[in-house]
Amino acid sequence: MxxxxxxxxxxxxxxxxxxSRGRDPLGLRRALSDxxxxxxxxxxxxxxxxxxxxxRGAAELTARWEGGAAAAMTVQLPANAGxxxxxxxLAALEAMPEVTRAQPMDQARMAALLRPWLGEAPAMALPVxxxxxxxxxxxxxxxxxxxxxxxxxGASVESHGVWVARLVALARSLQAVxxxxxxxxxxxxxxxxxxxxxxxxxxxREAIAILHDLGATDADIxxxxxxxxxxxxxxxxxxxxxxxxxxxxxxxxxxxPLLGGQPAESMLDWPWTSLPWEALAxxxxxxxxxxxxxxQVTVRRWLRRLP
Amino acid sequence: xxxxxxxxxxxxTPAGSGQPGQGKPSLxxxxxxxxxxxxxxxxxxxxxxxxxxxxxxxxxxxxxxxRPSRGEVEILGHxxxxxxxxxxxALRRRIGVVYQDFRxxxxxxxxxxxxxxxxxxxxxxxxxxxxxxxxxxxxGLERKLTALPATLSGGEQQRVAIARxxxxxxxxxxxxxxxxxxxxxxxxxxxxxxxxxHRLGTTVVVATHAETLxxxxxxPALWLAEGRLVRHG
Ligand SMILES: Nc1ncnc2c1ncn2[C@@H]1O[C@H](COP(=O)(O)OP(=O)(O)OP(=O)(O)O)[C@@H](O)[C@H]1O
Ligand SMILES: [Mg+2]
Numbered sequence: 129m130x131x132x133x134x135x136x137x138x139x140x141x142x143x144x145x146x147x148s149r150g151r152d153p154l155g156l157r158r159a160l161s162d163x164x165x166x167x168x169x170x171x172x173x174x175x176x177x178x179x180x181x182x183x184r185g186a187a188e189l190t191a192r193w194e195g196g197a198a199a200a201m202t203v204q205l206p207a208n209a210g211x212x213x214x215x216x217x218l219a220a221l222e223a224m225p226e227v228t229r230a231q232p233m234d235q236a237r238m239a240a241l242l243r244p245w246l247g248e249a250p251a252m253a254l255p256v257x258x259x260x261x262x263x264x265x266x267x268x269x270x271x272x273x274x275x276x277x278x279x280x281x282g283a284s285v286e287s288h289g290v291w292v293a294r295l296v297a298l299a300r301s302l303q304a305v306x307x308x309x310x311x312x313x314x315x316x317x318x319x320x321x322x323x324x325x326x327x328x329x330x331x332x333r334e335a336i337a338i339l340h341d342l343g344a345t346d347a348d349i350x351x352x353x354x355x356x357x358x359x360x361x362x363x364x365x366x367x368x369x370x371x372x373x374x375x376x377x378x379x380x381x382x383x384x385p386l387l388g389g390q391p392a393e394s395m396l397d398w399p400w401t402s403l404p405w406e407a408l409a410x411x412x413x414x415x416x417x418x419x420x421x422x423x424q425v426t427v428r429r430w431l432r433r434l435p
Numbered sequence: 436x437x438x439x440x441x442x443x444x445x446x447x448t449p450a451g452s453g454q455p456g457q458g459k460p461s462l463x464x465x466x467x468x469x470x471x472x473x474x475x476x477x478x479x480x481x482x483x484x485x486x487x488x489x490x491x492x493x494x495x496x497x498x499x500x501x502r503p504s505r506g507e508v509e510i511l512g513h514x515x516x517x518x519x520x521x522x523x524x525a526l527r528r529r530i531g532v533v534y535q536d537f538r539x540x541x542x543x544x545x546x547x548x549x550x551x552x553x554x555x556x557x558x559x560x561x562x563x564x565x566x567x568x569x570x571x572x573x574x575g576l577e578r579k580l581t582a583l584p585a586t587l588s589g590g591e592q593q594r595v596a597i598a599r600x601x602x603x604x605x606x607x608x609x610x611x612x613x614x615x616x617x618x619x620x621x622x623x624x625x626x627x628x629x630x631x632x633h634r635l636g637t638t639v640v641v642a643t644h645a646e647t648l649x650x651x652x653x654x655p656a657l658w659l660a661e662g663r664l665v666r667h668g
């Protein structure tokens with residue numbers, strides 16, 4: 129009979145410090161180490177934050193400039209042009225295929241616009257300004273301007289709106305590129321997590337098999353990996369996002385003049401509060417979710433080979 | 436209760452599917468062939484036979500580490516042929532296994548190894564500590580709680596493995612060569628632990644080569660040879 133049986137042995141001291149270890153039967157703290165994965169994820173979170181902020185900035189510029197592009201072209205007739213000449217000009221402009229609408233600017237509105245410079249009752253007659261709405265952005269605005277000048281004698285054509293519209297189009301494609309970069313970074317992050325988890329599985333193959341044979345469910349085993357991966361990714365993503373903040377504030381400072389502001393004198397005056405915090409703050413959380421999900425899928429797929 | 440009915444097993448078939456390799460021209464040979472027997476609940480059986488006869492394979496079927504290629508296996512009232520994979524973990528928790536090579540987790544202490552089945556089953560930490568400690572005392576390991584398996588002797592590791600196998604009070608206990616590397620006194624001590632579980636109502640199956648041990652403790656046995664059941668009784 130076993131020595132231990134029947135002997136009224138004193139209650140053995142239950143070890144306390146091993147407790148945390150017992151909670152990690154797969155040894156994931158070493159198999160999924162806290163070095164490489166968070167570092168890689170931090171780098172990717174930095175890129176993601178830049179892409180995200182870039183997309184936000186481009187959207188902001190777009191919204192700001194779009195107003196200026198509404199009248200892509202204006203045609204100016206001399207002040208002494210009579211109603212008949214205006215009507216002929218409008219007809220000629222509307223006949224052009226590129227033009228969807230030609231409308232003379234309201235004299236009262238123009239007077240209001242010019243009031244700061246010319247006073248309440250301008251002594252001089254104001255020129256007649258026709259705003260053009262174009263069907264699309266002209267490929268060659270200069271050529272269009274020349275044709276308009278030929279069609280409407282004495283007219284001068286202003287096409288700065290075309291350039292604004294081009295900038296808007298550029299900003300829009302930048303936005304699209306930034307979002308694509310974001311998606312790419314997310315995909316690479318998921319791939320990195322999957323590789324790390326597979327390496328962890330390979331390192332703990334025997335421990336996984338033992339847990340499985342002791343009656344652990346797939347959900348249990350996958351959950352252990354997913355929890356560890358989720359934490360590591362969250363930590364890495366938080367670090368990467370924090371690193372991105374000063375970079376973004378610097379960019380925002382550089383962009384300030386484009387948004388009608390002034391560059392700051394010192395870093396303290398950088399537009400910290402205007403950063404897209406509502407987009408940056410959830411980044412670590414979203415990354416953690418991505419890492420968790422990737423680990424779940426990776427481990428569960430692997431476990432299907434066990435009976 | 437353990438019931439086998441015309442059970443066949445060949446390795447190399449998809450894990451868990453129980454299906455023979457799909458139309459593969461060279462099927463691995465059956466290592467278990469047409470086994471039919473019933474072990475009543477609460478019985479103690481030896482599993483005997485020469486090396487390579489299929490003892491470990493038969494035990495693997497009993498503790499659901501393998502699923503049969505053909506035939507019906509019924510464990511503790513559950514038929515495995517039609518069982519969903521998701522239903523197996525709960526059944527595994529009612530089966531204790533002592534492996535030929537112990538299979539202790541090397542980075543966990545003796546205590547945590549023994550507590551592992553209860554943690555897997557989701558027992559509250561406060562409850563399981565007393566149970567694991569009591570089980571280790573029962574196995575005579577109360578001085579080794581914090582030791583790592585690598586620092587234990589073979590006999591001590593074997594007793595840790597047994598404590599882990601019985602800590603959940605399994606309804607079925609299978610042991611594969613539990614005295615394989617032990618000297619006479621150690622082997623008898625291990626066997627005493629297994630028989631104690633039998634007295635508590637557990638169905639016990641012990642595979643062994645140790646004829647002297649069987650002679651000292653005669654009891655019903657399954658004899659395997661080349662994958663067939665040659666004697667039962
Ligand atoms: N994982 C495996 N893959 C393929 N064949 C296997 C595998 N495990 C065992 N076998 C084969 O199955 C047969 C039975 O092996 P098993 O381990 O069940 O025998 P055993 O009776 O336990 O032998 P021993 O007494 O030496 O432990 C052997 O021919 C062996 O080669
Ligand atoms: Mg064997």
